[in-house]
Amino acid sequence: MNQPASREAVTDVVELRIPAKAEWVSIARLAVSAVASRLQFSIEEIEDVKLAVAEALVSSIARGGSRIDIICESLADGLRIRVRNFGVPEQPEVIDVASVDESAASSLGVFLIRALMDTVDYDARAEGGSDLVMFKRLPA
Amino acid sequence: MDIKVTVRESKGDCSIVDLSGEIDVYTSPKLKDAIGNLIDRGVYNLVINLEKVRYIDSTGLGVLIGGLKRVREHGGSVNLVCTNPQIKKIFDITGLVMIFGIFDNEDAATKALV
Numbered sequence: 446m447n448q449p450a451s452r453e454a455v456t457d458v459v460e461l462r463i464p465a466k467a468e469w470v471s472i473a474r475l476a477v478s479a480v481a482s483r484l485q486f487s488i489e490e491i492e493d494v495k496l497a498v499a500e501a502l503v504s505s506i507a508r509g510g511s512r513i514d515i516i517c518e519s520l521a522d523g524l525r526i527r528v529r530n531f532g533v534p535e536q537p538e539v540i541d542v543a544s545v546d547e548s549a550a551s552s553l554g555v556f557l558i559r560a561l562m563d564t565v566d567y568d569a570r571a572e573g574g575s576d577l578v579m580f581k582r583l584p585a
Numbered sequence: 586m587d588i589k590v591t592v593r594e595s596k597g598d599c600s601i602v603d604l605s606g607e608i609d610v611y612t613s614p615k616l617k618d619a620i621g622n623l624i625d626r627g628v629y630n631l632v633i634n635l636e637k638v639r640y641i642d643s644t645g646l647g648v649l650i651g652g653l654k655r656v657r658e659h660g661g662s663v664n665l666v667c668t669n670p671q672i673k674k675i676f677d678i679t680g681l682v683m684i685f686g687i688f689d690n691e692d693a694a695t696k697a698l699v
Binding site: 467468470471474489492495496499500502503506553554556557560561 | 610640642644647671675
């Protein structure tokens with residue numbers, strides 16, 4: 446998680462736009478799994494990417510907005526995924542993973558993303574919404 | 586993608602909740618309702634069998650945590666049956682292995698409750 450984000454050039458891009466509704470999350474999970482599989486990640490790594498993206502989508506849905514964009518960028522050394530929401534921007538500084546309660550689910554989600562991916566960044570956009578950018582490194 | 590929830594009675598006042606499919610932001614309300622109905626009926630010892638669950642996310646974890654919190658208020662508990670390494674990994678990462686009893690089979694999970 447503390448490794449620097451990749452500076453490699455993007456080779457291929459796969460984009461998916463879904464309505465910001467719970468019933469579409471499984472479709473995005475499948476699509477991202479297929480991309481990760483295409484890039485030769487292991488089964489365990491594909492599961493990691495799938496869950497991390499799903500958690501980002503759950504967080505995005507909770508923030509409102511009508512749609513979510515998922516942009517998968519193939520790099521020489523891994524996969525960068527940008528989950529763009531158009532609702533209330535992410536506020537990672539208020540995350541508290543210590544509380545154990547049903548209401549802690551969203552905190553668990555962010556905790557999982559950070560644990561499963563190599564780098565995670567948040568970019569608030571001036572025009573509203575925010576991007577959660579995560580990177581999974583391919584094994585050397 | 587859906588989840589199937591089946592409830593069986595077991596020894597003592599324990600109920601077994603068999604789950605199969607995927608527990609995510611769309612399907613977890615169904616699980617929440619099933620657990621809530623059991624607790625409303627006075628069942629406070631639950632074994633939740635995750636052996637046929639292929640996927641769980643934080644909303645599913647939240648439902649399990651919420652159920653555990655409610656039964657604990659009545660002196661009960663929730664044990665899980667889980668053998669899927671990927672699902673176990675999620676409980677490990679989140680530290681929930683410290684909160685739930687997690688067992689390899691239903692017998693062990695039930696015996697630890699009653």
